[in-house]
Amino acid sequence: MHVEHLIVGAGFAGLCAAIKLQEDGERDFLVVEKASDVGGTWRDNTYPGAACDVPSQLYSFSFAPNPEWSSSYSPGPEIQDYIRGVAERSGTLDRFVFDTSFDDAAWDDAAARWSVQVTGPDGPRSLTATTLILGAGGLSEPRLPEIDGIESFQGQLFHSARWDHSVDLTGKRVAVIGTGASAIQIVPEMQKVAGHLDVYQRTAPWVIPRNDRVYGGLERQALRRFPALGRLYRTGIYWAHEGYVPAFTIEPRFAAPAKKAATANIAKGIQDPDLRAKVTPYFEFGCKRVLRSNTYYPALAADNTELVTDRIAKVTGDAIVTADGVERPVDVLVVATGFYTTELPVTEQITGTAGRTLADTWRESGMAAYKGTTVPGFPNLFMLVGPNTGQGHTSMVFIIESQVAYVRDAIRTMRARGWASVEPRVQADRRWNADLQRRMKRTVWTRGGCSSWYLDEHGRNTTLWPKSTITFRRQLASFDADAYDVRRQTTTREDVPA
Missing domain, CATH: 3.50.50.60 (FAD/NAD(P)-binding domain)
Structure with missing residues (x-):
């Protein structure tokens, strides 16, 4: 079986990618999800008191506003219901395969495609895909503490x-x-x-007050009748958090x-x-x-x-x-000891052009990706919520939508120019990440006097984005083909003129 696009994970990231690909007319895609439902983090985290620490109006898709939030900070079950509702209305669920693990993906350079192994209710199966889109997330694999006994x-x-x-x-x-x-x-x-x-x-x-409030019936009615009011809420919350x-x-x-x-x-x-x-x-x-x-x-x-x-x-x-x-x-x-955030387990299952896994590539110097999305040596691999895209102050949904826009433009560009694969140039990747780490040295995450899950074993912050999110969105607004090596639908590889 061959699909044009294979999406791994059915949380906010994977669902967003599926919806937007469909909007672009890219209907030949498959979403594989190891669990039995959409939702990702909000499907898995059902502990008592689970709720979002980003206001609901911002922690939701910009293209799918929800006037029915019960309060300014939504409880977990309500967020899960929201994600499920968006998925059901999107018309994409017929291409979601649940209870299916993503086991292995290896780049086939001769065919310019990914060879993938998955295991579902009917056992293991193989498929190929032109592009591989990872939406597995950084908060998906729980980390247990290493305590004697x-x-x-x-x-x-x-x-x-x-x-x-x-x-x-x-x-x-x-x-x-x-x-x-x-x-x-x-x-x-x-x-x-x-x-x-x-x-x-x-x-x-550090724990600040949670300025939560319940949305009354009249307020929810106004949000239903006047969508601009919800957009105004969202804009105000966004800029307050950017502060x-x-x-x-x-x-x-x-x-x-x-x-x-x-x-x-x-x-x-x-x-x-x-x-x-x-x-x-x-x-x-x-x-x-x-x-x-x-x-x-x-x-x-x-x-x-x-x-x-x-x-x-x-x-x-x-x-x-x-x-x-x-x-x-x-x-x-x-x-309650967190997740594997600086050594993503899914990277053990992805093998690039040099025959090395993404995990092996990153073990030497830590996670790194061009624009948090693509990696040299791994053609047609697009990561959502990749290295240095995390946020300590605002909604990751904003970042996800920004990355999906970049991936969409990459796919459109590949279609228009007849390219079989795209892969970021090593120099472009190095410049991007060198600039990130230079900026990181002046941040509170590096100079603030603490150790945190933001830092990897090398002491590098490979998790967070050290600028404003509006800057991130601008830098991923369009696919910058001049930063990539490409391969045409023929078998020759060429450089794109700068």
């Missing part, structure tokens, strides 16, 4: 992204490892039902008002001075992801909660032991 734990243990809803937490002794974006939503919910809750903190995050960019990328002192709000949030939620000191970050605002919650600090201050800041030494069959020798019994262990 954790495999010996006899109670219930699960990652926040693989929540076990069969476990009754009422009255149990629950431990949550981690204080990131998921953990601060989980902790208040656990505190309500647990007999005792231990929260294990390695570093304290964080100078504080993150130029001068941390610009974040003083937000830092003051975070400090006030601590003071409001916690009375005990010792606990306040434990939850006050030592690094610059924005060095790690800034979180939003009104309930996290009160939950930590509750009588049935203990914040543990001593290093975990080991896990036993029924307890966690910290470096100070204290042993705390545990019935249920919730691991």
